[in-house]
Amino acid sequence: MGLCDMNKVMSNKWIIFLYTFPALLLIVVLIVIPLILSGYFGLMDWDGIGAMEFIGLNNYIAALQDSKFWESTLHSFLLALFSAISLIGYLAVALILASKIKGANLLRKIYLIPMLLSSVAIAQLWIKIYNPSNGMLNSILMWFGIDNPPAWLADPSIVLYAIFIPIIWQYAGFYILIYYAALKNIPESLIEAAKIDGATPLQIALKIKVPLIMNVFKVTIVLSIVGSLKYFDLIYVMTSGGPNGASEVMASYMYKLAFSSYNFGYGSAIGFLLLIITLIVTVIIQKLTASKDEIQY
Template sequence: MSTSLTLRKRRRKEHITIIGFILPAFLVYGTYVLYGIINTFYYSTLDWSGIGPASQAVQTGFANFSKLLKDGHFAHALGNNILLVFVSLVFQLGFGMILALIINSRARGTRFFRTVYFMPLLLSTVATGILWQLMLDPYSGLFNGILNFISPDQRLSWLGSEQVVMFAVLFVICWQYTPQYMILLRAGMTNVPDEIYEAATIDGASKWQQFWRLTLPLLSGTIKTSAVLSIVGSMKYFDLIWIMTGGGPNGYSELMATYMYKKAFNQDQMGYASTIAGCMVIISLAVIIIFQTMTRSREDRN
């Protein structure tokens, strides 16, 4: 009887200790994330400029959501976000895997390449945006200099052309964030025992077979985590687009976050901007749930 009582007291102390460690983080998360999300959906039901108390704003119900469904600018911005998700999953993860394999190899100079490949991620986003603005300048930029060398009198407005701007910015985003996935995948590769590859080599497996049959399956958890980070980051992306183009020209590089910012702070439509933010939350959750369901069903089949 005394033993069971002692075990109960010990478990109660453990539970109190666990709650004590979790509670501060939960309070911060609840205050700055959950409360903010709830307030966002509340503001989305208002016709509010952001100036003055929200309690005195006019209630509009779901009028802002109805307006958003008919908003062509938002639909275009959503399309750009989906394009960014696709490019991030294919190119950032793809090139991140290639770079991770290079720096994980035993070739000479891998320490040097680890530093070089990681450098884009060390730069601040503002510095990166200004740097690439200068390089993509139509008159004095490096890219047009190379283009003129190949084809004289040829000049391309990389950030001013409606047909080119999104691809130029996507290239810069991939350049900056590919090292992040390189590091994640490289960390996953270090957890794979060398004995597995040695046994595969003895059995006559080629490097390609080892990568396809061993590396990819063993990195499935890391790849899935990287993909989730890529999707979430792409759906709420803002900073580099805003610095380089501001969503222009004519909204052709607009994203949901830049469109939301303009509505909130340039046009004083805080209620409508909150509607955009709420839709960003809903769409991001829906995409993540679909992705998780698809990957889980594939894992179950395997």
Template sequence: MNKMMSNKWIIAAYMMPALLLLGSIIYVPIFLTAYYGLHKWNGIQAMEFLGLANYKTLVGDRAFWSSAYHSLLLAVFSCLSLIGYLIISLVLASRIKGAQLLRKIYLIPMLLSSVAIAQLWLKIYHPSNGLLNVFLERLGFADTPAWLAEPSLVLGAIFVPILWQYAGFYILIYYAALKGVPKEVEEAATIDGASAWQMAWRIKVPLISEVLKVTVVLAAVGSLKYFDLIYVMTNGGPNGASEVMASYMYRIAFKSFDFGYASAVSFFLLLICLIVTWLIRRATASDDKIQYS
């Protein structure tokens, strides 16, 4: 058996089905997207080769860079929100009463579809009878804002349900990682006189640092390509104030029927995601590996 598995041809034969599947659903679409970006195409008629014209237009497209800025803001806020999720996870992992019930409550948004969440928050943000404005009126505010109609407010209003939607996902990841910290380590720290704060930030958090790095990448890249809830709630409006790269790409493709330029936007979005991932990995790279037994 060992002799057979040391044969490179046999190893290649075992790997070939997975490589073919991976290539057909990931790498081939990426190549085709970059190829379509070199053409003018409405999705039906014959493609017209333009070379790098779409990509040159993209570099000077102010609407695209505005949407990219909004996506980057969402990525920054998503990464910052991880601190709050981590604190909640530390509290839940500290054997407080009702921790199991709280974990289930935090998971509820993750179980709902993005469309359902969007409809829920549309009701909350309704300018006349929405829950938020009714509450503000009860507090004495006469001029309540139209949260999704004012360019200065809509982006922040959109970020709130997005961060709320994925809170349970990251809390669950952190909670599972914290529960994986050996009890012997906690007992040794307790014997040495570590306080609850020191136990959390000097012992537990460093031990789950690799999990933290993964969640930062997930939050950043997921925010850069976010689409569905924004599309349902505002469709990028008003006047592009909540437009993100994915919604801009969708509008170019399925409303302007410029699939060539939309493919260029899509490929550029992929490059941005790869660059951001590389930057995060470089910024969080460390040769020091924390080990425990």
């Protein structure tokens, strides 16, 4: 009898509506509808203020022929590639850290600090570090007798790589923390068994620990690649895509089109393409990592 009441109470339609409505309203109005509208606005010639004029797929066709769009896409994918490769380095640090190192807890806290700072503060700090004449980096280089150190952010051929260093600095602690947590979850008995069988620490790390946290590693691959494709704040503040587009990425190009050139129609089309590209890449990586999994078993 009581249980019957219980089911009735817990499936009260009005209550369910009341509790989910605020969340649903916000998500639909401020996330789902804008995403769809972005594709729709992409079909318009529009300066953001005046009337829209329907121009069909012209913006999308223009984007495909726009070398600046392709360059920024290439830069975004380069960042994604760097980010994915650097995961191996983070994993190596986490493996060392998790192998009963004294002070591991303090170290991983230190590693994490940059992750907590705003991208704006990080960008401003690294602008100072990279300052050609008075920055920390060139002061150190000149100390070592390098007379003409690079101008880092002002040099189109290295700016993208220069920007990648603060990105590593920002995220290293985050990935190390995740790997460390996963490694600490491995049952001690497995490691002990391998030790008894005479496995070296390196063998234990590569043959036992890494395969056991492969699922976490796959999640971080998706996180880092998708995160890189939509990366914006730090680049926008450090170089705003310059010099001359050398560090432009998809999000910064879209932002510039919309909020500097007031080309809202074309900007929307680029924004929508960013969404499509991100979704496609997410699906592809998930497919790729899933199939590897099947081979393993």
